[in-house]
Every structure is written in structure tokens, then in C-alpha cells.
Amino acid sequence: MLSNVFKFATRAAANQRSVLRVTPRRFLNIHEADSQALMKTFGLSVANGGKATTADAAADIAATLPTGKVVVKAQVLAGGRGKGHFDNGFQGGVHLVDNNANAVKEMASNMLGHNLITKQTGEDGRPCNMVMVAQAVNVQKEYYVAILLDRALMGPVMIGSSEGGMNIEDVAESNPDAIKKLKLDITQSLSIDDAEAFAKEIGFPDTCSRAAGEEFVKLYDLFLNTDCSMIEVNPFAQISDTEVLSLDAKLNFDDNAEFRQKDVFELRDISQENANDVEASEYDLNYIDLDGTIGCLVNGAGLAMATMDIIELHGGSPANFLDVGGSATVEQVTAAFRLITSDPDASAIFVNIFGGIMHCDVIAEGIITAAKQLELTIPVVVRLQGTNSDKARKLIDGSGLGLVSCDELDTAAQRVVELAAN
Numbered sequence: 001m002l003s004n005v006f007k008f009a010t011r012a013a014a015n016q017r018s019v020l021r022v023t024p025r026r027f028l029n030i031h032e033a034d035s036q037a038l039m040k041t042f043g044l045s046v047a048n049g050g051k052a053t054t055a056d057a058a059a060d061i062a063a064t065l066p067t068g069k070v071v072v073k074a075q076v077l078a079g080g081r082g083k084g085h086f087d088n089g090f091q092g093g094v095h096l097v098d099n100n101a102n103a104v105k106e107m108a109s110n111m112l113g114h115n116l117i118t119k120q121t122g123e124d125g126r127p128c129n130m131v132m133v134a135q136a137v138n139v140q141k142e143y144y145v146a147i148l149l150d151r152a153l154m155g156p157v158m159i160g161s162s163e164g165g166m167n168i169e170d171v172a173e174s175n176p177d178a179i180k181k182l183k184l185d186i187t188q189s190l191s192i193d194d195a196e197a198f199a200k201e202i203g204f205p206d207t208c209s210r211a212a213g214e215e216f217v218k219l220y221d222l223f224l225n226t227d228c229s230m231i232e233v234n235p236f237a238q239i240s241d242t243e244v245l246s247l248d249a250k251l252n253f254d255d256n257a258e259f260r261q262k263d264v265f266e267l268r269d270i271s272q273e274n275a276n277d278v279e280a281s282e283y284d285l286n287y288i289d290l291d292g293t294i295g296c297l298v299n300g301a302g303l304a305m306a307t308m309d310i311i312e313l314h315g316g317s318p319a320n321f322l323d324v325g326g327s328a329t330v331e332q333v334t335a336a337f338r339l340i341t342s343d344p345d346a347s348a349i350f351v352n353i354f355g356g357i358m359h360c361d362v363i364a365e366g367i368i369t370a371a372k373q374l375e376l377t378i379p380v381v382v383r384l385q386g387t388n389s390d391k392a393r394k395l396i397d398g399s400g401l402g403l404v405s406c407d408e409l410d411t412a413a414q415r416v417v418e419l420a421a422n
Contacts, residue, residue, distance in 0.1 A: 033050070055108040139237045143163075211242055330365070368395060
């Protein structure tokens with residue numbers, strides 16, 4: 001089961017389009033330095049250090065560390081930082097350097113203010129506005145530990161492996177037996193006995209299994225109390241016969257918990273996000289760029305995917321996944337049209353909305369207002385079904401804006417594909 005999950009994840013990573021269509025929801029991802037600071041508040045053992053936005057500040061942090069070597073890490077929200085490269089030609093986003101001011105400053109200067117390109121960022125990379133400086137530690141053995149939500153088990157699960165410090169997807173392919181899992185109870189904390197038993201199961205020696213188990217208990221407390229959707233520690237390191245450290249951590253949080261996790265969500269770094277995604281979140285839009293030519297504005301994820309499918313059935317290609325949710329206000333429609341038209345490849349817009357609590361005539365007025373404000377120059381096909389759809393059709397037809405009104409989904413899809421091609 002678990003190996004199949006990771007196999008699916010590997011296939012999906014190779015086909016970004018599939019990921020976008022299966023998981024069209026957002027979550028908060030925070031920097032490693034912030035993750036480790038949060039972990040400290042739950043009593044977890046992490047390497048000493050801190051974050052810096054200037055080379056001088058990086059050197060100041062290094063001066064407080066007792067080790068002869070320090071690690072300087074680019075804080076960019078992407079995997080593969082160590083094997084990446086910067087737009088200035090500098091290679092690698094993770095480096096071990098001598099703990100002296102000049103060496104640390106030089107290393108930080110090579111990273112700060114430049115874009116880091118990795119296998120996950122795309123060719124433009126993401127900006128490195130911050131580095132993490134941490135003490136170097138001697139590692140005896142690297143493990144992998146994660147907590148995530150498993151739909152099949154309908155709850156959280158802890159995943160562990162003796163093969164840490166490498167991509168867990170690769171482990172799942174080459175040695176699936178090395179991956180172990182422990183089903184967790186969402187209603188209570190993890191017991192130390194269960195945690196220690198799991199530590200032994202993934203290979204911790206008896207001298208260190210208790211220490212590892214204690215960290216697992218704290219990790220799950222963090223997961224529950226901060227509304228995490230995922231915690232991944234790789235590597236989770238054994239540094240002596242009796243000691244462990246979380247050396248690299250990735251934490252994701254459920255967006256629905258923002259109202260009660262305000263301190264965590266203040267750590268959001270929008271410089272790491274696509275500008276369109278940032279605007280979409282401001283208007284509560286579920287928006288994802290695709291590579292087609294027909295912009296879609298739909299309410300409801302199911303209807304959105306059905307709309308994308310019927311566009312493809314008629315030979316077109318969707319330019320985005322855009323779900324306005326249970327409402328379609330003037331502000332949302334205007335923002336949606338602005339996002340769609342910001343894509344130079346978008347040559348037509350298909351509005352396909354079912355009006356329930358939100359009446360179709362109100363939605364139509366919003367579409368007309370947005371089209372006027374933005375002075376749209378590309379064709380727009382509108383299909384509104386539900387409450388007051390007849391009134392909505394009259395408004396669209398009488399707008400004088402050239403909006404095309406259609407009742408049937410199949411007809412509407414055919415028409416928008418034709419207009420996009422012309």
C-alpha cells in the first residue's frame with residue numbers, strides 16, 4: 001500500500017498536469033529555519049543556529065556557534081537545494097564552511113539576492129532572501145521520519161525508514177521493505193511505548209530508541225497542535241549512541257486552520273509563490289496555471305474538472321483550473337478575469353457556473369461589471385444554470401459586450417474551442 005502511494009507520487013511528479021488536477025488545494029509551507037524554530041518550542045532537538053537576511057547577520061550567527069564548521073543553507077521553498085544552482089552561476093544551496101566571519105559572509109553573499117534553480121523550481125528558480133546558519137554535527141546514521149494524512153487509513157500515519165538523507169520516493173522504488181508505517185490516533189497523543197517500538201522497527205539501536213521515541217512523541221504533538229498536514233524530517237539523524245537531531249525539516253499546514261494558527265501563518269513567504277497564486281488566495285479563488293489557451297471560470301471543483309474535460313474532448317486545452325467556490329462576487333469574477341487574461345496564451349474565456357444560493361442574475365451582473373472594468377478583448381462564452389438563469393441570459397445577451405450565452409454544456413464547449421482557435 002505505502003509503496004504504491006510513493007509510486008503514484010513519483011509518477012505524478014513527472015506529470016505536473018496530473019498533480020494539478022488531482023490536488024487543486026493550497027497549503028502553507030514554511031522555511032526550514034522557521035520550521036526548526038517552531039519545533040524547538042515543542043521541545044524537539046534541532047541543530048543550533050538561526051536565519052539571516054544579510055551576510056553580516058549570517059556571520060554574527062556563526063560567531064555564536066561553538067563548532068569549527070557551520071552549514072549555510074539557502075532558504076528557498078523547494079527540494080533539491082543542495083544540487084541546485086543560482087542564477088549567478090554559484091553551485092549548490094547547502095554548503096559546509098569554516099566558522100570564520102569571512103568564509104560565512106562570502107558564502108551567504110553568493111546566495112542572498114539570487115534565484116536558486118532546482119529540479120522543483122522551474123527554470124527561473126526562486127529568490128533566496130534568507131539563509132540559515134547552523135552548527136555542523138557528526139552524524140552516525142541518517143533516518144527518514146514523516147507524519148502525514150493517509151486517506152486509506154482515514155487519519156494520520158507516521159512513516160519511517162532506515163534509509164534517510166535521500167529521496168523517499170527512490171527508497172520506495174528500490175527497497176520498499178525499508179519503509180515502515182505506524183497508524184496514529186487523531187484523538188490522542190502518541191504513547192512513548194509505541195513510539196519507542198516504532199523507532200526500533202525502523203532500525204534504531206536499543207541505546208538510542210528511547211531518545212528517538214521521545215522525539216516522535218513531540219513530533220506528533222506538534223502535528224496535532226499546529227494543524228499540520230505534513231511533517232517530514234530528512235534526515236532524522238543519530239549523532240551518538242544516545243542522541244538524535246532533526247537536521248532538515250519540512251512542515252505543511254492546513255489552510256483551513258489559519259484562523260487559529262495566526263502565528264504560524266505569519267511565517268508565510270509570498271516571495272516564494274507564484275504572483276497569480278498570491279492574488280488568487282486574496283480573493284479566495286482556487287487557481288492553478290495550466291498550459292492551454294482557454295481560461296475557465298467555474299464554481300465547484302467537480303464542475304471545474306468536468307469543464308476542463310469537455311474542453312479537451314472538443315479539441316481545446318484549458319489554460320487554468322479556477323474554482324470560485326460557493327460564490328461568484330464582482331470582486332472574485334474581476335480577479336478571476338484578471339488572472340486569466342494575464343496569461344498571454346489565453347485566447348478565450350469559458351464561464352460555467354451553477355447558480356444555487358447565489359442567483360444566476362447576480363452572477364451575470366458580476367460578469368458584465370468585470371468585463372467592463374477590465375475592457376476584455378478576448379471572447380467570453382457564458383453558461384449559467386440554476387436559479388434565475390433566464391434573467392441571467394437576458395442580461396448577458398443585452399450587455400452589448402459581445403458575451404456569448406449558451407445553455408447546453410456541450411454547445412458552450414464547442415463554441416469556446418472555436419473562438420479560441422480563431
